Amino acid sequence: MLISLPAFQSSLKLLNHHEKPPFKLPSRFSITNSQNPDCQFSTFFQANQSSVAAVVFGEASTRSRLYPLTKRRSEGAIPIAGSYRLIDAVISNCINSNITKIYALTQFNSTSLNSHLLRAYSGGLLANQEFLEVIAAYQSPEDNGWFQGTADAMRRCLWVLEKHPALEFLVLPGHHLYKMDYQKLLEEHRNNKADITVAVLDNMRDHKTGFGSFKIDINDRVIGFREEQELFMPSSVHGSKFNNDDKFSSMGIYVMNRHVMIKLLKESFPKANNLKDEVIPGAISLGLKIHAYRFDGYWEDMRSIEAYYEANMESTKKTNMKYNFYDRDFPVYTLPRHLPPSLITNASITDSVIADGCILNRCSIRNTVIGPRTRIGNGAVIEDSVIMGSDIYESMSEQRIGGEDGKHASIPIGIGEGSFIKKAIIDKNAKIGKNVKIINRDNVIEGNNETDGYIITSGIIVVVRGAVFPDESIL
């Protein structure tokens, strides 16, 4: 324990109780700069591309803002843009940045995420001494509980993380949509000889990222942290205030030097559960050298169903694509499939993306994302929507067995003849009968009809996975 107990207590108070007791950095805390020549470890290895390991978190929290899309899956596993899962964006960032040692820590609704990660990335995209290792929450003789937060999860997995001789750990939320060359982030980290580097959005955004804000000095060194509206500021910068123009929203992305990470988790803040509002502010208060890396590209955190919906709509636009799925030099990876091409009988398609394996009959599709194996009947009209598609082709026998609820045997997965869908998200395996209208007839803005198979939020109808809508339904 290098940090005295009073120091730890006062830093916790600072964190959560916005008090301002004057304290000095304990002189005994020796990891002010883990990259100086005194650090024994770095004399053996040299920091380089292969000295980095990524730690990806599969979900924001157990209280997802994307319910009911997260009813059976974590945020990272939500289908997006027809062929992808949300977590593919971050994993592709890693691969494209040549960071190919990846730990994914999961616990909430993790089954489909684990399955996706392993089928997509363990087979052929990563190899040799590269890996994507999924660490699912587990019980052990020492601890029977779940991961209590990002810091707790990393602490409990330290025995695994430490096995890999990484000099730097790159901590990444897994549910954000953006493209970043992490090597540039790491370069700045090394050039600044930082203990920790945090990525921040350097332009003012109209929403909170959920990871708090940093105050930085003229050299982009972090000197303060503010969670939401409250302010935490160590005494060394006593008196100063965050102004609107010096607020940099955290992206929840951290580069931490190996020994710094281990000391913070084990010795300095052994009971901290989260990085964002406990360990990182604590590190600031301890005077560690924390650098801010400014990022000004497209970034979307799927803070709501509406944001998720808009991100999908973006993918249907050819020009000014904010997030380009068709870029050969920075491709987005995902699970390889061997589906047949989409069979189209007679369709008028405008500003839409069509995944493979679909069967589209005489229909009209506009501003819509059509996921794999989607079946659309004659006369159907679909506008401004996200159709996730189907996990399987139903065989005749299965169609007779019925829906996931065992009822409505005769309605197959897909969109039935003559149906009209507008501004809706249709989750996987839903069975929409004939002449169904999913148009939000009553202009509901918010409404929870989950037992009927849908909710409405921000005026967007979300049909839950596997829901069944009989013929002639109108909503």
Added chain:
Amino acid sequence: MLISLPAFQSSLKLLNHHEKPPFKLPSRFSITNSQNPDCQFSTFFQANQSSVAAVVFGEASTRSRLYPLTKRRSEGAIPIAGSYRLIDAVISNCINSNITKIYALTQFNSTSLNSHLLRAYSGGLLANQEFLEVIAAYQSPEDNGWFQGTADAMRRCLWVLEKHPALEFLVLPGHHLYKMDYQKLLEEHRNNKADITVAVLDNMRDHKTGFGSFKIDINDRVIGFREEQELFMPSSVHGSKFNNDDKFSSMGIYVMNRHVMIKLLKESFPKANNLKDEVIPGAISLGLKIHAYRFDGYWEDMRSIEAYYEANMESTKKTNMKYNFYDRDFPVYTLPRHLPPSLITNASITDSVIADGCILNRCSIRNTVIGPRTRIGNGAVIEDSVIMGSDIYESMSEQRIGGEDGKHASIPIGIGEGSFIKKAIIDKNAKIGKNVKIINRDNVIEGNNETDGYIITSGIIVVVRGAVFPDESIL
């Protein structure tokens, strides 16, 4: 008919070590029925699903009828129906029939076929003790030549084939399009205690299969072979003639018992190059028990560009599909890809299949197969065609480098704005400029303009791989 009657007679003499005709089946030749209890081998193993190994040939011959599609690839590697290669049909038959020990013998333009087979089937579709082993033609201290035919190839690979303790070998041409449950074929083979079983088309077809015809008796036992117009009939059935109504076209598919195959290749006909017109007729003449398995499903042998074109057109029709790519219970496998969904700006699509990763702008598509990564410009109209697509997304730098011939740097891969294509096959990576018309203006039926990047056959225009058509071209 490559083997003359005297040749047969002389080979028959070989059996008896130069004894005089007439001859009886030499008593020393003991493989009249390899499945009877006398056969030492079958007392150890029992014939079952895992006792079979398949031998697939990658091409019909070096004189392909599908040139120029076979300029850089063997017949089995030709793209078909948007997402597939021709050989996927036979390999999928094997997998769906639970025959998962497969040797593929290749030598003609084998690079892309080998690459496809290994990337598609060695990674994840076959596993454990299952395998698809590609045996490319090779030189050895004993033999510096190429494979001289199917029989020669199998003889030279016997040291590999014999390694596997298969009791039965299933010989398959790799360039046919059909669905067959080979287990039914094997079942008949075993039930009839046959030495060899051949699959035959049991209905009269209006074209020759290229594998000759069999005369069979009332028990479906083969009693004669005819190559094209000529007739071979062993003396034991002397006098009989083939009538039109007892002609059964061979599909080139043979089940051979292990010891039968080894003896025929090594001892009986050690110099025979081909199975179809040397070894199989020879086996008939030796009196082996050869059973005919009648097959009445859809079968297409891609005997011409026209047949290939028609098979593709079939895949665009939703109803009465002769060969169903969307059947979950008998799926067609191929190389898995992780391409983005197709992005469609404004298209009218009728009776067509669209593979993934395409970018279709304002265009009209009718009765057409669109392959992966196809790019179609504004105002283009495509009818009754097969567009194979592109192997890559071109980066900006590559577009500047130019075509495969180093010229026409400014024309990207794909179909340019305002172009009109009708009844054409556009091979991979072709660069069609703006306002090009590929419409066979002069109604040519047959024409070889390969140096200009295309040929015409049966009125179908075939644009060769990587060809470049400058803006405003008309043909």
Added chain:
Amino acid sequence: MLISLPAFQSSLKLLNHHEKPPFKLPSRFSITNSQNPDCQFSTFFQANQSSVAAVVFGEASTRSRLYPLTKRRSEGAIPIAGSYRLIDAVISNCINSNITKIYALTQFNSTSLNSHLLRAYSGGLLANQEFLEVIAAYQSPEDNGWFQGTADAMRRCLWVLEKHPALEFLVLPGHHLYKMDYQKLLEEHRNNKADITVAVLDNMRDHKTGFGSFKIDINDRVIGFREEQELFMPSSVHGSKFNNDDKFSSMGIYVMNRHVMIKLLKESFPKANNLKDEVIPGAISLGLKIHAYRFDGYWEDMRSIEAYYEANMESTKKTNMKYNFYDRDFPVYTLPRHLPPSLITNASITDSVIADGCILNRCSIRNTVIGPRTRIGNGAVIEDSVIMGSDIYESMSEQRIGGEDGKHASIPIGIGEGSFIKKAIIDKNAKIGKNVKIINRDNVIEGNNETDGYIITSGIIVVVRGAVFPDESIL
């Protein structure tokens, strides 16, 4: 026992449904026999090899009898016989029985087990529509807790299990060592038209399996269940007692028809946590047709460190091998490695197995299992022991960094010069210095010195993973 007595009593009459006593099937429970023609499901599919899915549990319970081997791993992940993990036995049984749809449910110390399963079996041993899907315990909106037992785990994963159109589920504990052709078990299940079939040890064993005992009638139908000393017996067989000679120990292996499983877990016993003492006895009381499959082969349940030790010692004996790792026809699969061969300077080796990648200097090895990458110094003597080996070759820099506890930098992983080890289990990555004696000098039978890096049980010394023993240590 969660099932209420009235529930049991009301169904006891069902036990022999050929008997007269008039009873009515409880209306809420309709699955007297799921294989009869009335069952809608079985008219679609036919039971066959591919209609079965296995559900494997990674550990016996959170209170492992194999601690400290389970300090960082679940029971299934414990190394055994040099090159294997315990769970390889059951997974190999599945593969050798052609059951290749496998779900593995894990939660206790699951990291290394998950990693092993995925690296060993997802890459190449299973493929196509075969799978081994690891389902780690997870939180969901409906349930924030851990799996509470085998029944609870299966119920919470039903939404995953139901996706696969399996007609029968084969439930398997993952920590047992035995070879069984599960197809024979399934055949008996189908021939007897049973709802559930349980595998039992048909010979009297001197220890309890932990899964209770069954009383069976003359047709091998289960008519009673006894957990440990207590007896549960429905009233219809009131008065009878288990005699020693009609006690059949359960192996914890169950075949359950799909609809039976779903109804039992969801409707009949929706709050039961375990199969063995709640659901199965409940099913007996409901009168379901439960068949017992007698197994008389070698079976070891690793009920203690001593049993684990003995199983390892078995693997060093060439003759009368109880569990044969060298059997080509029933191979044991595991993670493939590409280690160099073992380099042996000068060793006398008797009745031992040596894994690959070892470096053995002048040493003597007797009755010992030597795991991968084991390094043994000059003059060392090892007898009657299990040396698990090392996960890595230490580079020079790592040797300087020190042990897993950061101390003893100078002692490399392995067994140092002149050391003597007898009747010990040395877990992975342990660092035994020079002239160390691990011989149980004081003949301790049971002793817990975990803080010193070892425990003693049944006179066997167990050195914990990564422990460091300085030069000249004696214990």
Added chain:
Amino acid sequence: MLISLPAFQSSLKLLNHHEKPPFKLPSRFSITNSQNPDCQFSTFFQANQSSVAAVVFGEASTRSRLYPLTKRRSEGAIPIAGSYRLIDAVISNCINSNITKIYALTQFNSTSLNSHLLRAYSGGLLANQEFLEVIAAYQSPEDNGWFQGTADAMRRCLWVLEKHPALEFLVLPGHHLYKMDYQKLLEEHRNNKADITVAVLDNMRDHKTGFGSFKIDINDRVIGFREEQELFMPSSVHGSKFNNDDKFSSMGIYVMNRHVMIKLLKESFPKANNLKDEVIPGAISLGLKIHAYRFDGYWEDMRSIEAYYEANMESTKKTNMKYNFYDRDFPVYTLPRHLPPSLITNASITDSVIADGCILNRCSIRNTVIGPRTRIGNGAVIEDSVIMGSDIYESMSEQRIGGEDGKHASIPIGIGEGSFIKKAIIDKNAKIGKNVKIINRDNVIEGNNETDGYIITSGIIVVVRGAVFPDESIL
């Protein structure tokens, strides 16, 4: 030497392009230095690790000096050091040098090499956009012949090689044993702005490498080439002679810039068959900038059975290992296997390596390499030998079937009881009976007894693959 003298003379003047003498670049040849800013290509891409593709040749030639080890395999596929194939050394060099785009060109006895490469490296060691693509010799409409040499092979595969946007091609013989960090070679190549860089042995060796020798100037620029005894020297350095002390043996390793390679093969020397004695000398004569990279590590070219034998003997020595298979930082990769550990009943083993899966009974082994699945009987003594092991565990039925020649059914694969083997190489699957003596009783130095199953060369007995030696044989 195929290049005509005039062609040489016209370009001799190019040799020193800093010199005054006015000369004109031959109009047909414009690549004086492909890395200068004029080169269009290099403005698009920057040379870096991922801009390199390797081209590996599977064998030296069709006239292998390692016969009979090459009877059924190419040189690259010969087993070495127990667990490896010779080609693993070069492929591992590539992987360890982070060169992961690899083309392997094969044609001679390529079946086992292709199979090894694909099973070892396509599954898990290379991934994503990394690849090892085997290009087997093939026939095409343009060319029905075999590859006529290295230059011819590369020219005919140019259409494949050009697909990859590599800026530099690294040409590698696949049958040499050495460790080289190719990135250092490439760095020198780039620093010297060379057109071609050749690797040379910078110390005098007592044998020829078979790739000729270079004369280099003070800046390590190549100014002359000598094949064997003859001397080629352009006229500009007329009069000079190679002295012993300025002879640098070529290793057959070339780095060639993309455009240089294409122009040399297609335009300058379109009929040259080989790189070493046609294209490279031609490039010198054309005045290209050819740099020599000096390599002073261990290098073995397996120029004879004796050299191969010695390399194996090296692998059994722990100290002063010339080629270290146990180096974690520069590992040697190969086919992963999941064999059981070696089971040793009672063996005295000295200075030997033992692969996995062996069954060694009471025997004595000294200075010997024991390959996978080797079985050694009681009382056997093996010294100074290479035992390659077995491809399979024989099942009982196979043992009865007999050897590869169908005889000697009763002799199983392996070394029988009481046999004595000294200074021998026993190829795979050989069946050595009981009390056999393979000791070169008559001290033969050279002898060809291939029909008896062995040859003798340099006093080393080489038992051919699958040979059978009946009990009591002595040789």
